[in-house]
Amino acid sequence: MYKVAIVGYRVQGKLHHAPAFAKHPDCKIVAVCDVLEERAREGADTYRVPFYLDVDAMLDKEEIDIVAIPVGEKYRFDLVMKCLQRNKHVFTEKPLVAEAGQYRIVPGDVPKARAMIDEWRKHNVAFGICFGLHGGRNVRWAKQVIRSGEYGPLAVLQARCAIGSWNHIIDMFRFLGGEVAEVFAYADEGWRSKTAAVKFESGAVGTLMMSADLALQYQFKWIGRKGEVQIDDIGGTAWARSNRSYEYRYLNEQGSLASTTYFALFDDHIAEFVDCIKEGRPFDADGWAGLRHMEIDAAIGGSIMTGQPVKVERYLPEYGRTIFSE
Numbered sequence: 127m128y129k130v131a132i133v134g135y136r137v138q139g140k141l142h143h144a145p146a147f148a149k150h151p152d153c154k155i156v157a158v159c160d161v162l163e164e165r166a167r168e169g170a171d172t173y174r175v176p177f178y179l180d181v182d183a184m185l186d187k188e189e190i191d192i193v194a195i196p197v198g199e200k201y202r203f204d205l206v207m208k209c210l211q212r213n214k215h216v217f218t219e220k221p222l223v224a225e226a227g228q229y230r231i232v233p234g235d236v237p238k239a240r241a242m243i244d245e246w247r248k249h250n251v252a253f254g255i256c257f258g259l260h261g262g263r264n265v266r267w268a269k270q271v272i273r274s275g276e277y278g279p280l281a282v283l284q285a286r287c288a289i290g291s292w293n294h295i296i297d298m299f300r301f302l303g304g305e306v307a308e309v310f311a312y313a314d315e316g317w318r319s320k321t322a323a324v325k326f327e328s329g330a331v332g333t334l335m336m337s338a339d340l341a342l343q344y345q346f347k348w349i350g351r352k353g354e355v356q357i358d359d360i361g362g363t364a365w366a367r368s369n370r371s372y373e374y375r376y377l378n379e380q381g382s383l384a385s386t387t388y389f390a391l392f393d394d395h396i397a398e399f400v401d402c403i404k405e406g407r408p409f410d411a412d413g414w415a416g417l418r419h420m421e422i423d424a425a426i427g428g429s430i431m432t433g434q435p436v437k438v439e440r441y442l443p444e445y446g447r448t449i450f451s452e
């Protein structure tokens with residue numbers, strides 16, 4: 127049984143991290159920590175465990191295997207470093223670092239993300255990121271189809287999203303399409319809308335587009351040499367069409383964002399994180415995925431600011447999984 131502590135008990139902690147860990151048959155919540163007492167108490171009462179206002183006091187006192195850290199990006203770095211240094215498995219939110227907010231990641235944010243990876247590499251623990259789209263059933267199905275190779279190598283990948291999914295679609299873009307070599311991006315005033323042209327290392331190309339005014343959470347169109355695969359929205363559909371066949375799949379009853387489906391994303395993603403620890407398997411949304419997201423997002427920010435194409439500088443480029451790297 128893994129003993130889990132929740133650090134940060136507001137929206138993500140209360141609604142997604144804590145319930146998902148509590149539901150897992152191999153996990154037990156043993157402590158809740160928040161700097162605000164009423165929040166810490168609320169979590170502690172819900173799970174009938176002690177509460178803490180200070181993470182050091184909690185780590186000193188409790189026996190803990192996994193620390194879930196759903197705090198805002200301003201507080202994430204110190205808490206993640208501290209827990210890694212104490213040899214805890216860590217599950218935290220995305221993005222790893224964002225001094226100016228999660229939708230305005232710039233090259234200056236990357237060194238701190240690399241420092242987290244350096245710390246992680248010193249310890250034999252898992253480091254997972256809450257890129258919840260990996261838990262989507264439509265996404266899982268589409269990944270299997272792409273992995274099968276039946277649709278050939280990638281030619282073009284397109285992705286668009288509402289502002290809230292920007293970090294997620296960059297992570298998915300790399301995961302579904304492969305490592306990104308270079309970007310050229312534009313944004314409007316205030317970066318409420320962004321668009322980037324992307325060149326993959328494989329030679330394939332793609333576009334990423336975000337708008338604060340888009341109602342759809344996200345959509346991917348993966349166009350291979352022998353067919354295409356499309357993923358539509360959270361809890362939505364996925365379909366694949368090859369030169370020979372056409373397959374359209376509703377993977378659940380809801381074609382749109384439904385609360386039960388949204389919650390299931392986190393449950394499935396966190397269950398996979400725990401199962402990977404238990405079975406000694408690599409987790410797709412691990413620290414490397416967190417770092418690669420930062421490097422691509424920062425290159426996009428750099429391109430917006432300079433008006434020039436920017437090469438994506440990958441730290442330790444041989445590390446990090448995509449669906450093509452098995």
Ligand SMILES: NC(=O)c1ccc[n+]([C@@H]2O[C@H](COP(=O)([O-])OP(=O)(O)OC[C@H]3O[C@@H](n4cnc5c(N)ncnc54)[C@H](O)[C@@H]3O)[C@@H](O)[C@H]2O)c1
Nearest residue numbers: 134135136137138139159160161196197198199201219256
């Ligand atoms: N993965 C996703 O799909 C997804 C969805 C929504 C939000 N998020 C991200 O999750 C993060 C958390 O979101 P939230 O809405 O819960 O935000 P939040 O930052 O308001 O809540 C975090 C909680 O952590 C507490 N906290 C801060 N520093 C602490 C410390 N040192 N020790 C203990 N507790 C501390 C705060 O008091 C607060 O209660 C945000 O960065 C957000 O962007 C991710």
